Amino acid sequence: MGKTIAEKIFDTHLVDKPFGDVSVLRLDRVFCHEITTPIAVQDLVARGKDRVFDADKIKAVIDHVSPAKDSKTAMQGKILRDWALRHGIKDFFDIGQNGVCHALFPEKGFVRPGFTIIMGDSHTCTHGAFGAFAAGVGTTDLEVGILKGVCTFKEPETFKIDITGTLRPGVYAKDVILEVIRQISVNGATNMVIEFTGPVVDAMGMDQRMTLSNMAVEAGATSGICLPDMTTVQYLWPFIKDEFQTPEDALAQYSQFCSDPDAVYAKKKTIDVSSLEPMVTFGFKPDNVKPVSQMTGTPVDQVYIGSCTNGRLEDLREAAAEVAGKKINPGVRAIVSPATPDIFSAALDEGLIKIFMDAGFCVTNPTCGACLGMSNGVLAEGEVAASTTNRNFNGRMGKGGMVHLMSPATAAATAVHGVITNSDRFKS
Amino acid sequence: MKDFQGNMLCLDRADINTDEIIPARYLTEISKSALKPHLLEDLVLDGFNPDTDLKDVRVIVSRGNFGCGSSREHAPWALEVNGINVVIAPSFARIFRQNMFNCGMMAIELPDDQVQSLFELGAGKKARLCIDVENKTLLATNDSGKELKIEFPISEFDKTLVKTGGWVEFADKNY
Numbered sequence: 254m255g256k257t258i259a260e261k262i263f264d265t266h267l268v269d270k271p272f273g274d275v276s277v278l279r280l281d282r283v284f285c286h287e288i289t290t291p292i293a294v295q296d297l298v299a300r301g302k303d304r305v306f307d308a309d310k311i312k313a314v315i316d317h318v319s320p321a322k323d324s325k326t327a328m329q330g331k332i333l334r335d336w337a338l339r340h341g342i343k344d345f346f347d348i349g350q351n352g353v354c355h356a357l358f359p360e361k362g363f364v365r366p367g368f369t370i371i372m373g374d375s376h377t378c379t380h381g382a383f384g385a386f387a388a389g390v391g392t393t394d395l396e397v398g399i400l401k402g403v404c405t406f407k408e409p410e411t412f413k414i415d416i417t418g419t420l421r422p423g424v425y426a427k428d429v430i431l432e433v434i435r436q437i438s439v440n441g442a443t444n445m446v447i448e449f450t451g452p453v454v455d456a457m458g459m460d461q462r463m464t465l466s467n468m469a470v471e472a473g474a475t476s477g478i479c480l481p482d483m484t485t486v487q488y489l490w491p492f493i494k495d496e497f498q499t500p501e502d503a504l505a506q507y508s509q510f511c512s513d514p515d516a517v518y519a520k521k522k523t524i525d526v527s528s529l530e531p532m533v534t535f536g537f538k539p540d541n542v543k544p545v546s547q548m549t550g551t552p553v554d555q556v557y558i559g560s561c562t563n564g565r566l567e568d569l570r571e572a573a574a575e576v577a578g579k580k581i582n583p584g585v586r587a588i589v590s591p592a593t594p595d596i597f598s599a600a601l602d603e604g605l606i607k608i609f610m611d612a613g614f615c616v617t618n619p620t621c622g623a624c625l626g627m628s629n630g631v632l633a634e635g636e637v638a639a640s641t642t643n644r645n646f647n648g649r650m651g652k653g654g655m656v657h658l659m660s661p662a663t664a665a666a667t668a669v670h671g672v673i674t675n676s677d678r679f680k681s
Numbered sequence: 682m683k684d685f686q687g688n689m690l691c692l693d694r695a696d697i698n699t700d701e702i703i704p705a706r707y708l709t710e711i712s713k714s715a716l717k718p719h720l721l722e723d724l725v726l727d728g729f730n731p732d733t734d735l736k737d738v739r740v741i742v743s744r745g746n747f748g749c750g751s752s753r754e755h756a757p758w759a760l761e762v763n764g765i766n767v768v769i770a771p772s773f774a775r776i777f778r779q780n781m782f783n784c785g786m787m788a789i790e791l792p793d794d795q796v797q798s799l800f801e802l803g804a805g806k807k808a809r810l811c812i813d814v815e816n817k818t819l820l821a822t823n824d825s826g827k828e829l830k831i832e833f834p835i836s837e838f839d840k841t842l843v844k845t846g847g848w849v850e851f852a853d854k855n856y
């Protein structure tokens with residue numbers, strides 16, 4: 254009987270099965286940020302267990318509120334910084350080098366196909382785009398990950414979602430994942446791994462695959478995995494070129510993790526996206542999704558382009574192309590937050606930052622900021638945002654605020670018109 | 682082992698997410714006790730007032746997909762510091778469920794019809810619930826004397842975590 258990629262990763266990382274139904278897995282990476290890690294560190298200290306299993310396998314960043322906005326967030330940063338220093342964690346990214354974790358860590362080459370990764374952050378599933386098993390965990394799991402380099406998981410069941418057809422111009426990975434969540438609902442993949450396959454995924458670059466995997470958790474999934482292929486290898490090549498003679502060798506090595514043709518899936522679904530339009534959410538759940546064309550004219554107060562979902566270079570390019578030579582509507586304010594310093598820098602070189610500034614956008618430093626309603630663009634009560642982030646929960650961007658999730662192109666068009674609207678890039 | 686008995690509160694809505702259990706704006710707290718006054722503060726639900734209705738509650742009964750959304754363990758902690766060590770629902774988000782047991786608390790999954798009977802038992806009445814971890818049973822009673830005894834599923838692993846007080850101690854000893 255064949256195996257899925259998740260099963261193969263589990264097999265190669267199994268440490269123990271203490272009670273039959275739970276697997277204790279060895280971890281290749283433990284990622285940390287300043288919101289969930291300090292409390293784990295404090296607890297380890299309190300238990301007299303202030304140790305780390307392997308300082309080289311732990312990567313840490315201050316990204317959620319950066320620079321610190323008040324004494325409390327400054328203290329969270331301080332606890333993380335002091336801890337990284339005390340344990341010799343070299344890959345610690347502080348102000349100036351920091352960016353949104355799920356954009357920064359892949360960019361630094363910390364992820365490999367076949368890896369097991371945990372982080373105290375629900376969008377850790379993003380790293381599944383590289384063919385890794387990456388899952389968000391709570392603080393206690395994080396503590397044990399830091400301390401012992403292990404984590405427990407139930408044997409994964411896999412939901413295979415085949416994306417077929419061809420995307421129309423102006424329709425992106427964000428629209429695809431919103432459509433997937435609309436179809437399978439917010440708990441359609443609870444306790445399962447989603448495996449994204451099919452020609453549309455094969456044709457996507459890593460930026461788009463990360464957008465796809467990023468929102469797997471919004472359908473309840475533990476992880477959202479794309480199978481490693483030449484696109485994955487090319488992205489990683491600068492980091493692995495000393496390990497392999499040729500990219501083909503790397504691919505041969507990574508392909509051993511790919512699901513077998515006769516692998517057994519808990520669920521399967523095929524979604525043909527040939528007629529898919531740009532999509533947008535309308536309520537407080539990520540499966541409240543409609544075509545943008547049915548929401549046209551909905552007024553918004555703020556437009557936000559950024560986050561681990563859509564703050565990457567390709568996203569900024571699509572958004573900039575939409576606003577180039579235009580001004581944002583006087584009725585809205587617009588914020589763009591490049592997700593990492595390298596993305597920021599590349600956007601500067603390509604002239605994208607100038608385009609945004611000329612259009613009237615506020616350009617912020619790389620940070621999570623407004624995405625979780627903690628800084629850099631929190632909404633007032635009753636305000637509405639058009640946002641490229643991943644959660645539209647009530648109050649997510651600020652108490653009493655509402656969020657419509659959409660692609661960067663749609664968000665940029667919405668900034669120009671002041672109301673939700675399809676981008677010029679979409680030809681219906 | 683924690684205490685698993687007391688007054689029951691029914692929250693009649695599915696998909697109650699962790700932002701509703703404890704809003705993101707309190708994530709900057711670095712102590713658990715600071716979360717206490719903010720439990721379920723953002724939950725908008727007919728007939729529910731977080732300021733008055735959480736007093737002396739020890740058990741929450743709710744609908745499916747409880748605890749979805751962010752992975753923050755602040756959600757179980759916000760429950761814990763309010764003395765609520767048990768949530769009962771037809772299903773839970775994976776991370777929330779695991780966080781509960783990791784902290785030595787209980788997320789009990791029951792079929793829809795049994796959850797429904799708990800809701801009926803609690804409707805408009807004061808109801809109490811008492812859990813026997815060893816025998817995997819719970820006993821619900823309301824103030825008109827109605828009783829409901831239910832057997833619940835719990836894995837050996839989760840039971841061990843509940844009995845040893847959580848995953849950190851267990852893992853450090855065993856791995």
Ligand code: SF4
Nearest residue numbers: 353560561621624625
């Ligand atoms: S950008 Fe938003 S969703 Fe992504 S890690 Fe930051 S807060 Fe979480």
